[in-house]
Amino acid sequence: MLKTARYLRKIRLDRQWKQEYVAAKLNISRTLLSEIELGHTPINEELKQSLISLYQLQSLESEELLELKLTDLFLAVYNCDEEAISLYNELTGNKLNYTNSSLFIEYWLVMFIYTVTYKLDCSIYYQNLKHYNRFLIDKEQQYFSLFKAIQLRNEFRDRKAMDIIQQLLNLDVKDLHFESLLNYHAAYLYYGLGDYTNSLCCVFKASQGFKDTICPVRYFRTESQAANIYMATHLYSQADTINRKLIKDAKGKLPDYDYDCIISNAALNMIYTLNYTAALRYLQKKTAHWTAVPQMFFNIAWIFYKLNCKEDALEIIEKYRDDIYDQYIQDMLQIIYFLIEDPDNKELLALLKKCEKYLNKTGDVDAIIFIYNLMLEFYERKNNTMQQIKVMKKILEIEKLSYKNSLL
Known part of the structure; x- marks a missing residue:
């Protein structure tokens, strides 16, 4: 009934016909036509045929x-x-x-x-x-607004996206599918904005919702996001506990890409703890399709570099660098290349600044600090104390902001 009603209204508006004009053609009142277009009044067979004739339609039945x-x-x-x-x-x-x-x-x-x-x-x-x-209608408007917010997030316009998400979170939502999706994407937005407390709260709600709606892929993705939040807040052991459980439980239940993302994040968590041997053990669990996850290339090359297996690191870089579609990962691999072959090269600093600019846009705090630490090492090799101080101030500002967000 509703589909037919708004379809009739759409056709009238597309033709730029006023209700009075159509009502007169149909020999009915404007009030009755309005009720029909709102879906409040059913259409009898005689009126249906009149509408089909007036609008030159084939049928009013749903396909x-x-x-x-x-x-x-x-x-x-x-x-x-x-x-x-x-x-x-x-x-x-x-x-x-x-x-x-x-x-x-x-x-x-x-x-x-x-x-x-x-x-x-x-x-x-x-x-x-x-x-x-x-x-x-209300439910459709909510989905439209949610995915408009996701599109803004895809364009790195997180603040505008969050304005929409906040409005949706204030609604009394009765649809478990929608509520789960809303919390799932709200968690990612809060995470990108550095609000880890609210991000974790939304993650827990989304995780339970996806569990109840029997959606394993999104459930495992949400659990992985919880691990990422713990990693971002330096609770590495909690993150590792979740990752180990995910790697065990999600095997065979996720597409290879999603499973490899979990493997990659688990390895990255170990990289942040400087436990490169454990990180390498995680990477050995990757699927045959691991090359679809760009982050994986950096993780492998960096681990080899830190374990002093530099030839292995260079082999990964040379073999895959030109095939990776992600420019940021390409740049990160080139950074590892310079660290091995020519650590004083000015191009290394240029790449670090390029990655800094990209990460400031995406809001990945841990990755930004990682880049700043590499900058510190570069300036230390150059005995450039002034630049070292500037970078250290940036790190302190980020850590101060992260601490404030964790208290919200």
Whole structure:
């Protein structure tokens, strides 16, 4: 009923016809037409035929097959199911004009959710949803707002994204799927903004929600985020406890990429504790498809470098450097190369500053401090005390801000 009602309203508005004009054509009152367009009054057969004739429509019935596919795509995205890719391609490859379907809102919304989740170009779906914003009911409006916030986060506009998230968190949400997703993405935003207390609180809520909705991929991802928060707050043993449990429990239940991300984060946690042998043991558990995780290359090369297996580190760098799509990881590998082959090279400092600029935008505190420590070592080799003092001040400012956030 609601689909048909807002579809009729959309068609009228697209034609720029006023309600009085359409009501007169249908020989009904404007009030009755308004009730029909709001979904408050059912349409009898005679009026249905009049509407089809007036708007030159084929039918007012919902397309059952399309509705099923959109439902399947939404659930696949929520569950992080690989089937989502083929479903999306099938829908985009179909030449039906979905804008002339009574399912136009469902189509634009689900496709927007997919493209934002997979970090694809969502502009066409966003513009259409924005244009038809007045047709969205409460639940649809909430999903639209949430994924608009995620898109802003993808563009590193965390503050604007958090404004939307805060508004959504203040709502009395009854949908467990939505509430779990909201807390999941709120946790990532709080983490990026350095608010680890609220991030951990949202992680716990999201974890329980995904457990209750039986969504293992997002559940394990959320647990991994909890480990990352502990790592960021220097609670490395707590992070390691979670990582060890995840590596055991998630094996065979996650796509290789997600499992390798957990392996990579577990190794990075050990790198921060300077336990390179333990980090290497974790990396030995990686899947055959580990090369899909860019961070893995840096972890392996850095561990080899710190274990004084420099030839092994250089082999990793030379073999994979040009094949990595992530520019930041490429730069980090080049930094390791210079540390091994030419630690006084000015290009090393230029790369460190380039990575500093990127990390200041992403808000990765631990990685920024890591870069600053490498800068300190560079300036120490150059006997440049003034620059060392400047870098140390930056580190102190970051640690002071992190401490303030932890008290909030």
